Amino acid sequence: MKQILIFLLFFAFITNLNAQSTKSLSQQLWDVVQPCYSNFEDMDDDGKVDFDELIDDSKNGYLKISGSWPTCGCDCTSTVGAFKDKSGKYTFVKKETYNCSWSFAVSANRDLKTVLPDDILSAGFFSNPISNFGEYAIFFLDIEIPQYGTDTKVSIELIPFGLLKKSNSVMAFSFSEEDDVIRVFPLYRLARLVEDVSDNKTIDYILNNQFEKINATDKKLIAGLIGDDMSQFKSETELGNHLKSMKKIYEIYQQISHQTLTLGWDKEKGKFYIKEKGSKPKETTFKEFVTKNGFWGPVC
Template identity: 45%
Template structure:
């Protein structure tokens, strides 16, 4: 709303082609939201709707449909859809999110597998999820892990990462011990103990090992009108391998907004 109480948002209303997008923002924190929906017709002239929503200040991303997503996605869709080799999945909570780029023209739909921001813990039993968000404090599913990124950027050698993972803190050089000590405590981006730091790093290492098994992170899905579901039409370009250090520095961390 503007100060005059009137709705203030942008939209693309191409309903005749089965497409609608609405988005907007509000002060003072630069919060924004968007929602896009597309209609996919089947051979019975019924429509399957696919919707993608994002609310950045609550760390919310969600993909949904008027049908079960598992029902309309390609058969056996999962991590292995992004690799020609079987992927070992031993994660306790989802670490990957499926982002849909809903088309305004046609039905070919681009999807991308992306990492859930570090520190968020969506519910679910699979490595992949179709929604995540920052829960309320009483049922919180978030932890500030940005201290990990700060440590990795400040330490002098990647060997220190391996020593932290192994719990061999006494073998870490003096300068790196000073860096680590700054992030042990009870502050906003600190870990209560060295063991907490070690266990957190182990969890991220598991996600890293799975991420590095992905051969590509993008797919194009085609629409099968007869079966009312998608199929994998094309895979994206090969993904480059990434070091654990770069994985920790370059990816997104949950953080309090406003």
Template identity: 45%
Template sequence: MKLFLVLFALLIPSFGFAQTRSPLSELLWSSVKQCYSRFEDMNDDGKPDFDKIDDAKNGYLKIWGGWPTCGCNCSSTVGAFKNEQGQYVLLQSDESNCNWEKRISSNVDLKDVLPPGFGINSFAPRQPVEEIGHAAFFLGIDIPRVGTDVKVSIELVPLGLTPEGIEMLCYEYTEKEQYSNAISISGLRDIAKGSQDANTLDLLLSGDFQKISNADNEVINKAIGTDDSRFQSKQEIRSHLNKSKQVYDVYMSLAYGGLLLGWDRKASRFYIKEQGGSPKRMSFKEFLITSEYWGPRC
């Protein structure tokens, strides 16, 4: 009898927790299982170690944490938006640093959740953006814990990483095995930082290599070599520089760097509520110096 009472006392907390977890909470937790499954029990207490903000009553859940041995970490945030039929539309943001992964998703097609016709031109309504044939920008989202307004912003895909698809604005990217969709081009930053002549980048873009000063040629030659972190020739530098210039030109042409999306319960989708400020003005040289570049991680 005493043993039965002890077992019963131990079972009450877990049983009670399961009973009080709402269907919405279950839905939110099932959405973050990919990130959650990566966490480990690092202090031997029988539970995976991570941080969380569990606010199911407001339709919000965020988990984040890391694991050994390379300092890898992931985060997953999901918000539930109720429509007029009483159904929940989920909007989710996931990130994992070791494989350069970023993704936004929903439990329904994103095209049916975001405003009609949403894309890169939503940030440049005055003049359509000229396509460049590959994804160069990512849609960053800030999922609210309270309320239904969602802030979205234009983020640059790390230079050197090529996501799938031809649309300029992508909703996910990650490096593939053996880095088949990525190349290290951070030498462009070194050239931009080290060059002294204001015309050097333009001369590289145009292929007028003979007009580059001796001092800047030394800087450029340091970026050429046989290892994976360097370029094989000035022609290769020119090729990557031109692709980066295309991205820069589009980025500088955008009228807005961010938008505020409102939730339409009846239509069960978002609409553009407010338009934010333009991206920071900068020179191409500043763009090359300050941008994030892909590089191999553990």
């Protein structure tokens, strides 16, 4: 009986493998975007699923679909590109986003780490390895999947403040509010505070726990953020700790050597390599850094 079961499992595996190998490239691309596409509905009752955008260019190994659904206007976008190796096998690279859950992911049908350059961090975005960044990723890898050709532009971007992605690397390939979130609604109000202080030294005083040195005008601004309401911080210490975390992120951000990279596709190895390096991020002050970065907040 055990031998029969093993044979049946093996037969089922081979059958499924053969079924996949007989699928056209277009069918395989559509399979990849199915998680996003399956959310769309026939909202005008014309017998067709409604979406906002579709670029189906399977002959070039490219497919993009985006759309929304009731009732909150949640939407998703899924883009996939097919990269062929010397044996004719495809590596499918996908970028997918969901706005209501703050979900972002770059993935592949193979381990993405084996698809990307081994030194994409240490010799790509940075000039040296980044350590002591904590237990959460600070950045995520964004990607522009090409419709034509195989040169692929990638960039290193900041994960929105308030979203936590546990990682053993400073850069993650995905994040979502379902991972871990600082559910502190006033976190975004730190940007308003940093922007509105009358004395820029106030920011340093907060970072150094020298609240007694802050002028009366700025003390009033801070007092408005402290309290028991959900829209407030519990104490000056809690407010200061969040600002210190942002300062640490800012210091690591300043170590970026190249904000963008152009990756070439090595057909022989079936993986990307660093082809070109872009410039450093634009110089920015800590105040500008805090006020211009995105903050997590409930969408629906």
